[in-house]
Amino acid sequence: MDQSNKAFSEALIKSLRGERGHLPIVNALSDIDAVLAGKRKEELPYSIYQLVKHMIYWQDFLLLFAKGEKPTLPSHVKESWPEEESPSSEEDWQQVIQHFLQGIEQACTIAQTVQLDKPLEKWPGETPGGVLRNIASHNSYHLGEIVLIRRLFSAWPPPTGGYPA
Template sequence: MLESNQAFGEALVKSLIGERGHIPIARALPDITAELAGKRTGEAPYSIYQLLKHMSYWQSFLLTYLEGGKPLMPSHVMDSWPSEEAPENEEEWQAIVQHFLSGIDKACQIARSTQLDESIAHFPTETKAGILRNIASHNSYHLGEIVLLRRINGAWPPPGGGYPV
């Protein structure tokens, strides 16, 4: 891998996991309980559970492209949001968190091991770097909403603090 590709890949990894600009995503999620995840707060249009399910939907969708597949485009963006507001139980919630974090790990592995300027087979107007950047920015956008909902609910900062490392 070219040195510039490797440097850009590491920059993408930092964006995917979160650093400097915000708390690492893996520190912002695991201590959230199923009860908090399913709580609707004030005028918020969705719960933390719905946010993370939406983030996971699009992350998995975009990872499918990076793995050579062609995901089925939803008929409407609202199809990427769950209608249920809360997980059924703690086990389901923790499985959703782990699935999402595993997707982050997979995206980081791709960023570190692939030629980032290669186009995507089933999305020829996009590059691997572009897809990874999209995952990072979408997750960062919604992570801010999760942090805000946590703060409103008195569940911030997480254990270890709420600042970037």
């Protein structure tokens, strides 16, 4: 891996894990229980659970591209949002969080092991680095919404603190 690819890889990993402009993603999610994950207020378009499931949908989709595969686009973006507002159980919620965090680690592994600027055969004009940057920015965008929802339910900051270390 050349020096510029290594530097980009390290920056992507920090962005994927949330070590740049905000607290680590794991810190913002790890103490949320199934009850909080499913809470809604009338003025909110979705719950934390729905946000995380949506993030997983696109993270998984984009990881397939980063691995050289070509997933099928949904016919409408609504398909990436679950109808259920809350997890069926605490165990279900913990599995959702683990799936999401494992996806972040898969993205970090890709960032460390592939040539990030090599064009993707199945997505002309895109590179693995671009796809991973897209994952990081999409997750960061929705993490901000999760933080705001937590604040609205007086569930902020998490035990680890609400600001980057």
